[in-house]
Amino acid sequence: MSTFLDVQVPAEWLRRARAGEAAAQRSIYSALARPVYTLLRRLVLRPAVAEELAQEVFLEVLRNLGAYSGAGSFAGWVRSIAVSRALMHLRSPWHGRLLPEDAEGASPDRAAPRAEDGDCGSDLERALNALPDLTRSIVWLHDVEGYTHAEIGRLYDRTASFSKSQLARAHAALRDALEPRTGDQECTLASRN
Amino acid sequence: MHARLEELISLRDRQPVDAATVSHVATCAPCAAEIRRLTALRADMTQLPDFAPPDLWPLIETRVGAAPGSAPRRRWMQLTAAGSIVALVLALAASLPQVRVAAPVLSAGPGPQVPLETLVARSQRLETTLRQLPQRPAVEVAANSVAIDALQSRIQRLDMELASDAAVESDPDRLQELWSQRVSLLNSLFGVRYAEAVHAGYRATREEGTL
Helix, strand or coil, rough: CCCHEEECCCHHHHHHHCCCCHHHHHHHHHHHHHHHHHHHHHCCHHHHHHHHHHHHHHHHHHHHHHHHHCCCCCHHHHHHHHHHHHHHHCCCHHCCCCCCCCCCCCHHHHCCCCCCCCCCCCCHHHHCCCCCCCHHHHHHHHHHHCCCHHHHHHHCCCCCHHHHHHHHHHHHHHHHHHHCCCCCCCCCCCCCC | CCCHHHHHHHHHHHHHCCCHHHHHHHHHHHHHHHHHHHHHHHHHHHCCCCCCCCHHHHHHHHHHHHCCHHHHHHHHHHHHHHHHHHHHHHHHHHHHHCCCCCCHHHHCCCCCCCHHHHHHHHHHHHHHHHHCCCCCCCCCCCCHHHHHHHHHHHHHHHHHHHHHHHHHHCCCCHHHHHHHHHHHHHHHHHHHHHHHHHHHHHHHHHHHCCC
16 A cells, blocks of 8 residues: 655655646646545545545645645645545534435445445455444554554544544454454453453 | 453554553463454555545646746736636625625524524535635735634534534434534634635735726
């Protein structure tokens, strides 16, 4: 899987893109389209929503190149914008209450994730997609994107403890989905209190 | 007793946990196996394949207004953009009389109760309308920014409560109240953004010497 950390955007591209040069802006888009879209698909699931959000992410990036201070990687800055956009979508209450005019099916966010790619997806993907939005986004941001609990807590206007408990909940659900329990292995949910 | 999942994840991530847990895991085969499973699962997640992105560049290029052209061409585009802002604001004003005036009311009050689905639909329409407003001006008025930030923060807090508080879901009155507040806040936000867009559009056209 390609990650944001793999993407290097030359300073020259940024300079030319800030000057409004379309070729440089397109180069930035091409370098980051795959990680941005993949991240959005992992967070919001629905291809149509991910496409819309990806557009918004790149519009925000290209219109605000001057706001990138140069501290930290450019790809990391783009990732933070993508995460912010995705969480804004997930926080929107009517996201989970699709009106009939917007509904594409009974459970639009639980659509088979890779049908359009000619792949039914792995058990792990299905297990991830079955998680509630909140827990799925937290497990992805923490375990794959490398966000700390403190960073995730801030993103959700909560605490690091909130992130830790949600992550544990996510892993419990993933374990249940991926590995039917056997008596001897039921160690981790037992409370020591 | 075995370690809790949260503690095992912390150990996997080399985060501090209490000494008793460390001692237990050091001698507990199931807990050690669980840490290995969690580590392998994380590795599996990072190896999941990418999604091939659709080619969004033509749409983005159109919307971002990128152009390698000469200065006269850019000036023509600026004039067009200024005209578009004014046209959009006028169109919004004509098509959305119900949101023309910001409503600083924060609850439904004692009036007739609006059905929840209607509130959700209004909220959805207002968010769509907000997205259709022009981008905020490069030079922002401080008072506008403060008001917009405050409204967005309150909406965000409401959204958190609506999205994550299970108690709300089972309390129809509270649900009604929160959605009513959300519609009012979105109305207010639209009012501020609308006024800002009108002002920015007027200023842009005046600077181009067309007024």
